[in-house]
């Protein structure tokens with residue numbers, strides 16, 4: 001099991017078995033809106049870190065974002081395998097850049 005799978009598993013276990021003092025359990029208890037708020041915040045922090053800080057800070061913020069995304073996935077009943085399958089499906093297709101659109105001449 002790699003670190004991503006391990007983290008997803010931990011976050012899933014917190015959903016099935018809430019624990020005292022667990023931040024993950026606290027997020028589930030607060031509900032979807034709180035989780036979405038955290039995803040939004042962490043997303044913004046990733047952007048700020050990418051623009052203005054060292055890669056060390058960016059890596060730290062990416063860790064926070066992945067964690068909160070996994071909490072969101074568990075809350076919504078989305079598995080890591082489902083996302084992996086979607087990525088595998090996409091990887092079958094290469095050269096995804098859309099050809100330049102024709103200019104609209106007929107208004």
Ligand SMILES: N=c1c2ncn([C@@H]3O[C@H](COP(=O)(O)OP(=O)(O)OP(=O)(O)O)[C@@H](O)[C@H]3O)c2ncn1[C@@H]1O[C@H](COP(=O)(O)O)[C@@H](O)[C@H]1O
Nearest residue numbers: 007010011014019021022023024025038041063064067068
């Ligand atoms: N990866 C993380 C992780 N990343 C960030 N955080 C927590 O996310 C919180 C975000 O901090 P903020 O300052 O943004 O938020 P806050 O002010 O503490 O609280 P709120 O704004 O959310 O109310 C901090 O308390 C961090 O500790 C995490 N908490 C848990 N994990 C993983 O989840 C596992 C289980 O943790 P528990 O559920 O706490 O046992 C851990 O072993 C880790 O692997």
